[in-house]
Amino acid sequence: MVKLLASFNMAKRMYSGVTGKVKAQKYVLTKYFQGEPKKTDFKIVEEELPELKDGEVLTEAEYLSVDPYMRAYMIAYKLPTDMIGGQVAKIIASRNKNYAVGKYLTGSFGWRTHTILNPDTANQAGLLPVTLLPDFGSHPVSLALGILGMPGNTAYFGLKEICQPKPGETIVITGAAGAVGSHVGQIGKILGCRVVGFAGTDEKCEYLEKELGFDRAFNYKTGDIRAALKEGCPQRVDCYFDNVGGEISSTIINYMNKYGRIGICGSISSYNESKLPKASILQPSMVLKELKMEGFVVNRWTDRWNEGIEANLKWLGEGKLKYKEKIYHGFDNMVDSLVGLLRGENTGKAVVKVK
Structure with a gap:
């Protein structure tokens, strides 16, 4: 009788008292993006989830991620399709x-409120x-979408495995105030390098220098890139961590030292363009x-994720x-948060608190 009661209590704790079927909301992309993403490109769909099977869990999203890759990747999907993206969810x-x-x-x-999955057999194909x-x-658990998650691992593996900086070398980072770029710069300083960043506002540049310890940071919108490189990189550039692409990347690459290494993480400068700029x-x-x-x-290193x-x-x-985190609020504001990210509103990681 005691064993039976203990077994019943364990099962009750595992199932959490959730009764009946749960209704989830999700974003479905119905039109390919033209320029900036728009709310009219999506439909919010409600679906009733089935009962749990053995091995499965039901999760409720607490934080959803918005990342630049979302703007670029959706062209590869056949419409209509569920919107992609990472989240932190409570079981x-x-x-x-x-x-x-x-x-x-x-x-x-993806961009959804509730998910049923078997974590032991779940598809690991996502980023x-x-x-x-x-x-x-x-x-906070939201850091699992930032420095303790995909952007943090992008910075960690991208810098150490692709750029392979040595102490005393100079690293240049574009998109330096974003979730990945700001992290790359700090790892560069930990590894004993000179770190120079380019960001889109004077306030971001001040944050990079005064708060994060970048040796120099320059506003690419108002400054001369070549002059900034001469000032900030007296020994030229050994490693370039590229988040943006475009003409600024060509200028930096042309200023590099012999045997320099370039890690291409993204090309955010072109994501909203209908024709790729030259x-x-x-x-x-x-x-x-x-x-x-x-x-x-970054999913190249899925087998080393916890490292x-x-x-x-x-x-x-x-x-x-x-x-730093830029926290937007409300599931209804997912599209606005993605647009804000692409406009450069964020310093650090942008996330959406669902409730």
């Missing part, structure tokens, strides 16, 4: 003994693998300086990493 019901109610998962669940959050201590030719510098350029997507999270969590605990 509110469970029929999987390894995933208790009240714990948090991250994954590429954000399904992960049970470790203990973040006093830090930029100055790179081949002369690539050949004469024997530069190495490599594009990457990046643990390294960043350690640096955060030691006070070597700082962060």
